[in-house]
Amino acid sequence: MSSTGSGYDGYARRFIRDDSGDYKFSARSPYGDASRDDNGDRAAEGLGFGGGRRSVGGCGPADFGFASGRAQIRARDTTMREAVDLYNAGRYSESLAMFKKSYSKIGYHEAALMIAKMHLYGVGTEKNVPEAIKWYEKLALQPNRSGRKSISTYMTPMVEASMTLAKIYLIGFDVPKDSKAARKWFDRAYDVGYAPAGKTLGDIYYFGYDTPRDLAKAVKHYTEAAQHGYAPAQYALANILYSGEETIKANPKMALDWYWHASKQKHPGATYAVARAYDLGENVKADPDRALSLYKEAAIGGDGDAQNALGTYFYNGQILPKDQTTARKWFEAAAVRGQADGMFNLAVMMMKGEGGDTDRTKAYAWLTLAQKAGHPNAEAVLKILEGRMTPAEKAAADALLAPQT
Template sequence: MTKIGAGFLTLALLAVPLAAEAAPNTPPIVPPTADQTLKPVDPKLAPKGFSRDLPSPYTPNAEGLRPPSTANADMAYGAYQRGRYNTAFREASKRVETNPKDAAALTLLGELYNQGLGVKQDPKRALEWYRLAAGLGDAHAMASLGLMAMDGRGQPKDQKAGRRWLEQASEKGEASAAYNLALLQLGSGKPEDVTAAATLFEKAAKAELAPAQHDLGVLYLQGRGVPKDSTKAAEYFRRAADNGDLAGEVEFAILLFNGNGVAKDEPRAARYFLHAAARGNAIAQNRVARLYVVGRGVSKNLVEAGAWNLAAAAQGLSDAWLDQSLTGLTKEERTRAEALGSERAKVQP
């Protein structure tokens, strides 16, 4: 389990296994364990284990909104989105020359230096640009400064300063800052801080930040910081899944399969499991294999079961029950399963 520093807990502690009901003689479809559910994100920008899959300031959100700089065409932003980082740097620099108070352009320059895109990576230069933008009230720059202070990137580590930056960014509506503040609140273990974390997760979830939607769903499922409510948990997991969060996709599939907080629908659950499995999630691959063995939500198919079992095993998730269930495969069927499993194992989440 990864850590974000002394005195802090990762959100992985929330994702403890949850009870799941299953029909007699049918292997249970259980939630992923903590270490298999959550993973660290963008190592270039965030401390290990601190946050997951957070968008950069210039990544469009689920609604396709433009950056905060302008409603007009933005050549620097457009170039960044297309991976033309040299052009993005050149256009952002032109904008700053024309208007030294162009906060969005200043933030983009900070982003490019921070990640080493189009320019040599230089955290100290990134800090300079971010600080100029933050001084002009740019919430994205504030959030980046918060993460960099927490990580000691381009500067000595300063947890208090990092938190202050995140708080300022969150107050301005920056979703990733609210999310990271929620993770910090969870670190104390105090009930009142868990409640505060839930409020921050909700704030980020409303901005369609998928990790926040997943993590808020976990809190509702467990009744931590919020009243226990499997219906709300299912809704947040669904939204997280629809926004591309693998953990949310698996959690929603589990609730769908068991009819917990949402109408039971095994074929629909199987589709979510299959989608997550195809994206390389080992838990989903294992669950799909089990479904193919028993013919629940999908037609029974031992070759498919064997293929998905092998794909999951390639990621270290072994399953003695599945291994035993697949001993009856013929030599030809096993060969086909091995070929399919090898191909699917190449896809990593």
């Protein structure tokens, strides 16, 4: 039996099915029948079970009585609150016992999740990963009442249990690493309505993490999660469509559409892509002012490409006033994020003493990193810089680049 609903009556409706829509249910009424008064007598004709107490959706009087009874018990139950209070007071072993009592009595998903966590990390009991896994599985395999019909980024207890199981097997947390089991639990998290799990599955197949790379499966998962509004999946799908890969044909126009959807959710990379489209006039009418506004938004959001672009605006004095100090700051922000152009541009400004002090030591270090990142001009400028450096500056640069121990 199943149904939907929320609150006091909603909890009881989990135990019944009323597809007809004409049954007047209330957990507080006798037998759950709102057409009867407190004495159980008929309150109005044409409502409720009728004289013969008909069943609704396959559920009879006993089912409605059970549902109502369960709701009454739940309404009076205090075990979950007591368990949380004990936990917050640091009385962990007592809290664990109360969480178990709460789960046994009512079946709270939150109680099962806390029991699993406490066994996993050894809180209020000895660390026991197999026992934790048992509780996580108990919760993760609960009947799925919504699933992909209501995909979101909301982390329900069932989702958290599934995602935790996936991570346990992915990293081998006191169990042997098992990529197949990890994928199984990521898939379960997606089945119970968690969009980020779909993106993760897409990444697994796209990059071939412990499984053969499968672009078709990756695109399938990215597309499903993207269609449910998950910005990182929209961005990943757009990146594939922008240039095309293997059997996936390039479709820059569709890519821009997905970038746009993700940018509406403040995804920095997608916002940069939309800014670039307005900057270059790709599949949209060129709009430098709008491009600059979007570059700013993406740069503030932490996108390295946008930070480098914004630095370039300030360095060249394009639209914005020329400001080498601010340009250097944005190039540095991009460089710290590993953006090759940002590293190169910052190094050149440090060589010349633009926007700040001359620093050949750091310039050499940044140029070396830019070269390793594939910047085409870094090697040539490195040779020029090396010829200008003192032995002490070169030694200091080598020290900066040496692995930290």
